[in-house]
Amino acid sequence: MDLTQRPYGLLAELTYHCPLHCPYCSNPVWWETQVELDTLEWKKTIQEAAELGVLQIGFSGGEPLQRKDLEDLVQVAREAGLYTNLITSGLGLTVNRAARLLEAGLDNVQVSFQAAEHDLADRIGGMPNAHKRKLRATEIVNRVGLALSLNVVLHRLNIDNLSEIIAFAEDLGATRLELANTQYYGWAYRNRSMLIPTRVQVEAAARIAFDARHRLAGRMQVLYVLPDYFANRPKPCMNGWGQRYLTVNPSGFVLPCPTAWEIPGMRFDTVRERSLVWIWKMSESFNRFRGTEWMPDPCRSCPQKEIDFGGCRCQAALLTGDPSNTDPVCEFSPHHRLVREAADRRVDESPIDSFSFRQNP
Amino acid sequence: MPDLSDGPTRSFNRPCLAKRARLQIDPLSGNPVLLSQEAVILLNRTGYEILERCDGTRDLAEIIEGLGTRYSIAKTTLTQEVSQYLEKLSQRGLLQWI
Numbered sequence: 001m002d003l004t005q006r007p008y009g010l011l012a013e014l015t016y017h018c019p020l021h022c023p024y025c026s027n028p029v030w031w032e033t034q035v036e037l038d039t040l041e042w043k044k045t046i047q048e049a050a051e052l053g054v055l056q057i058g059f060s061g062g063e064p065l066q067r068k069d070l071e072d073l074v075q076v077a078r079e080a081g082l083y084t085n086l087i088t089s090g091l092g093l094t095v096n097r098a099a100r101l102l103e104a105g106l107d108n109v110q111v112s113f114q115a116a117e118h119d120l121a122d123r124i125g126g127m128p129n130a131h132k133r134k135l136r137a138t139e140i141v142n143r144v145g146l147a148l149s150l151n152v153v154l155h156r157l158n159i160d161n162l163s164e165i166i167a168f169a170e171d172l173g174a175t176r177l178e179l180a181n182t183q184y185y186g187w188a189y190r191n192r193s194m195l196i197p198t199r200v201q202v203e204a205a206a207r208i209a210f211d212a213r214h215r216l217a218g219r220m221q222v223l224y225v226l227p228d229y230f231a232n233r234p235k236p237c238m239n240g241w242g243q244r245y246l247t248v249n250p251s252g253f254v255l256p257c258p259t260a261w262e263i264p265g266m267r268f269d270t271v272r273e274r275s276l277v278w279i280w281k282m283s284e285s286f287n288r289f290r291g292t293e294w295m296p297d298p299c300r301s302c303p304q305k306e307i308d309f310g311g312c313r314c315q316a317a318l319l320t321g322d323p324s325n326t327d328p329v330c331e332f333s334p335h336h337r338l339v340r341e342a343a344d345r346r347v348d349e350s351p352i353d354s355f356s357f358r359q360n361p
Numbered sequence: 362m363p364d365l366s367d368g369p370t371r372s373f374n375r376p377c378l379a380k381r382a383r384l385q386i387d388p389l390s391g392n393p394v395l396l397s398q399e400a401v402i403l404l405n406r407t408g409y410e411i412l413e414r415c416d417g418t419r420d421l422a423e424i425i426e427g428l429g430t431r432y433s434i435a436k437t438t439l440t441q442e443v444s445q446y447l448e449k450l451s452q453r454g455l456l457q458w459i
Contacts, residue, residue: 006389008401053389055401083383083396108381108398147381149398175381175454176398221454 006053007280010082011247011258012042014070016062018360019091021126022114024153024188024195025358027062028261034251039069041271043076045248048276050080054246057082062250065092071104078105085110087151090137091130098144109141110149110178115158116168124157126357138172149176154205154227155195156347162208170220177220179209181227184342185259185314190356193348202230229343233304234311234327241289241313246280254279256286259314263323289313294324298332373458376424376447377417382455384412397455407432411443412450417459421447 015036016027037045046057057077064070065088077084086101090111101109113134114121121131141148150169152158158165162179169177181202184192197205209224216222228235238245238257247255252270255261261268266288269279280286288294292305299310310316311327319328320335328335378384382397393409395402404412410431414424425440432439450456 009399050388053387055385055387055394055396056399081385081388083385083398085398107383107396110398145380147379149381175379217452218454 005243007049007244007246008054009056009058009245010046010049010054011058011060011245012046012064012073013060013062013247013249013258014042014064014067014073015250016360017066018061018063018089018358019127020063020089020130021357021359022124022153022187023126023191023355023357024155024182026183026186026188026258027358029186029190030262036067036250037248037252037271039072041252042069042073045252045271045276046073046077046082047080048271049246050077050082052277052280055081055083056085058085058087060087063089063091065089065097071097071100074101074106075104083107088112088137089125089130090134093137093140095140095144098140098146102144102146106146108147108149110151110176111138111141112151112153113165113168114153116152116161116164120158123352135172138174142173148172148174149178150174151178151180153180153182154197155182156197156201157195157352159197159201159205162205163212166208166212166216166222170216174220176223178223178225179205180225183259184229185318186262187356187358189318192342193345194350194355196229196342196345197227198347199230199343202227228312228315228329229339231329232331234308234315234329236308237312237315237327240291240309242280242286243290243309246276246286254283254285256289257312257314260285263314263317266323289324296324296326298330299326302332374420375417375459376415376421376451376456377459378412378415379455379457384409395450395455402455408446411446415447415456 016031059070064086074084084106085108086106087110111134114124118131122128138148152165182188182195188195209222213222241256247258248271249255252272253268254271255268266285268285269283295305295310299305311329313323316325316327317323319338326333328339382395384395387394393404395404410428414427421444425443429436447456
């Protein structure tokens with residue numbers, strides 16, 4: 001096996017069921033409920049991932065706590081030597097469950113928050129009292145002795161409270177805080193005009209996050225995911241298609257990135273029919289945008305092509321209709337104005353109720 | 362698991378890997394790695410030998426003592442390099458002092 005082309009991370013989307021309705025959910029907008037992988041199928045997938053070189057697994061969803069076999073899967077992953085992270089809303093976490101997860105070898109729990117403030121958080125998540133229950137979940141994580149990290153998705157309605165969000169995460173005892181500007185795919189794309197912050201907001205937030213990162217170094221790791229609509233160069237999405245990461249969705253389809261499901265015309269293979277090794281190495285989907293050979297200009301002749309890998313295929317597909325185009329975030333893309341115009345558009349002040357909230361499968 | 366509670370035994374001079382970090386041998390390459398959420402740090406042999414000793418029971422001098430017999434460089438240089446290395450990991454929240 002060529003060590004330069006092994007995956008490091010597997011995102012295991014155990015289920016798309018979730019009690020929340022966040023209007024920026026990264027789950028597919030169009031999803032016909034299919035039979036979820038069962039425990040044995042997941043165990044086999046995790047073991048194959050380890051053989052392929054994966055070192056880290058994120059248990060995600062939907063809400064992964066809705067799967068009763070989560071503890072078993074964590075244990076299998078730990079026995080295979082993987083670093084295990086639970087990516088959760090915190091809803092459904094009890095002391096017993098947390099203790100069992102710790103015993104199974106869980107390395108980290110990442111709890112999502114919608115805001116630092118109760119009322120706004122519950123309105124964004126579309127569920128009364130969710131914020132209070134999340135607070136309770138973080139207490140449980142700390143009490144049983146699991147490592148806690150926080151994730152907050154940023155948008156026009158909460159980005160001005162960034163200082164409060166950072167202080168909130170410190171108070172909760174988080175060792176890591178991921179401040180993720182909304183990425184506009186799927187549900188978030190539907191709600192883009194209401195979610196997108198202004199340039200002034202984005203610049204103020206970047207300063208606050210930068211200061212916090214230095215001030216809190218060693219106590220709480222602060223990560224700030226840049227809002228790429230306000231950038232001139234694309235992000236090195238997934239570190240290149242089929243280079244470092246794979247995602248397995250609830251019915252076993254293997255994707256180079258979690259949002260690739262929504263690229264029109266792509267066909268993906270499932271672990272029910274093929275081994276993970278075959279899919280990683282041989283499948284048409286993983287090879288489609290691997291390397292730099294597939295690139296059209298301006299990427300093909302660009303000195304940055306090994307740095308940003310042409311940006312995000314999902315974004316190119318969504319905004320230009322063709323996944324093999326240069327990511328329109330790039331200033332050299334002939335479609336760059338699509339991004340620029342969305343970023344500089346007049347603020348849409350419709351009330352929160354008019355969001356297109358994520359519906360559950 | 363070392364006692365992390367504040368108490369008379371706590372002097373903040375013994376490094377210990379943070380709860381969210383894990384030291385491991387990569388089964389594919391046989392090389393040591395330090396794992397944490399969404400990060401894989403590839404270690405060299407020396408890095409591994411240092412971190413292996415960061416279990417909250419030894420202070421810096423004891424860690425150096427343990428390494429000393431294997432490295433032929435001067436003790437002051439070794440101390441300086443090890444403490445810089447540990448400081449870097451502390452800043453990333455992967456190591457704590459208890």
